[in-house]
Amino acid sequence: MAENTAALRALARLRSESELMFSLQRKGAIEIEGEGPQPYRVYKVTVFGETYIKPEDENSKPRLSSGPHVFRIEAKANYPIKDAPIVQFLTVPPAHVNVFGRGQVCIGQWSPKETLASEIVRTLRVLFLDPATYNFDSVADNDMLDFCHGHKGGIPNGFPLPCPVFLDDKQGYIEK
Numbered sequence: 256m257a258e259n260t261a262a263l264r265a266l267a268r269l270r271s272e273s274e275l276m277f278s279l280q281r282k283g284a285i286e287i288e289g290e291g292p293q294p295y296r297v298y299k300v301t302v303f304g305e306t307y308i309k310p311e312d313e314n315s316k317p318r319l320s321s322g323p324h325v326f327r328i329e330a331k332a333n334y335p336i337k338d339a340p341i342v343q344f345l346t347v348p349p350a351h352v353n354v355f356g357r358g359q360v361c362i363g364q365w366s367p368k369e370t371l372a373s374e375i376v377r378t379l380r381v382l383f384l385d386p387a388t389y390n391f392d393s394v395a396d397n398d399m400l401d402f403c404h405g406h407k408g409g410i411p412n413g414f415p416l417p418c419p420v421f422l423d424d425k426q427g428y429i430e431k
Contacts, residue, residue: 261336265333265334265335265336266294268335269294269295269296269330269334270293270294272294272370272371272372273289273293273294273295275370275371275372276289276295276298276371276372276375278372279372279375279376283303284302284303284304285300285301285302285303285379286300286301286302287299287300287301287375288301290327296329296330296331296334297327297328297329297330298327298328298371298375299325299326299327299345300325300326300327300328300375300378301322301323301324301325302322302323302324302325302326302379302382303321303322303323303324304321304322304324304382304383305319305320305321305322306319306320306322306324306349306350306382306383306384307319307320307349307350307384307402307406308320308324308347308348308349308350309347309348309349309350309354309356309396309398309399310350310398311347313398316402317350317399317402320347322346323346324344324346324349324382325344325345325346326342326343326344326345326346326358326360326378326382327342327343327345328340328341328342328371328374328375328378329341329342329343330371335367335368335369336367337367339362339365340362340371340374341359342359342360342362342374342378343357343358343359343360344358344359344360345358346358348360349381349382349383349384350384350399350402350403350406351381351382351384351388351389351396351399351403352389352390352391352394352395352396352399352400352402352403353381353388353389353390353393353394353395353396354381354395354396354399355395355396356396356398359395360378360381361390361393361395362374362377363390363393384403384406386406386407389403391403391404
């Protein structure tokens with residue numbers, strides 16, 4: 256009985272998060288699509304903006320790309336009770352120390368109070384190389400260590416949103 260109640264709460268939360276997810280869209284900068292039946296558990300996010308992406312081979316260096324940059328965020332069956340969402344780049348991933356070579360984002364510490372929308376913003380910060388997102392204690396891609404140590408300024412004018420700060424209790428955001 257308790258498991259059914261928790262599952263119903265999780266579905267209700269997914270429904271309520273949908274509006275917040277779509278509020279992050281910005282014409283010409285961020286497009287968000289829900290995939291599958293509602294309430295959506297999977298979203299595809301397309302972002303336009305210049306950032307450094309991982310090299311195509313080990314002899315190359317990260318290069319600037321204006322996108323589109325596409326990633327997918329998925330809420331697994333036990334989200335938000337037990338499972339953090341999974342974020343995976345579908346295009347060449349950013350040159351970030353905490354993004355695995357195949358594009359999965361290491362989101363680090365996660366709390367069930369965080370929303371899918373807050374994970375999108377976190378991923379946008381990773382995409383645009385916000386130095387505050389570098390976690391050198393939990394490296395996913397050693398090849399990006401030197402690049403990230405030397406690239407501590409982010410991408411000027413690259414972030415397509417006014418840096419939102421998410422509020423756990425209201426599932427909303429404020430702009431700095």
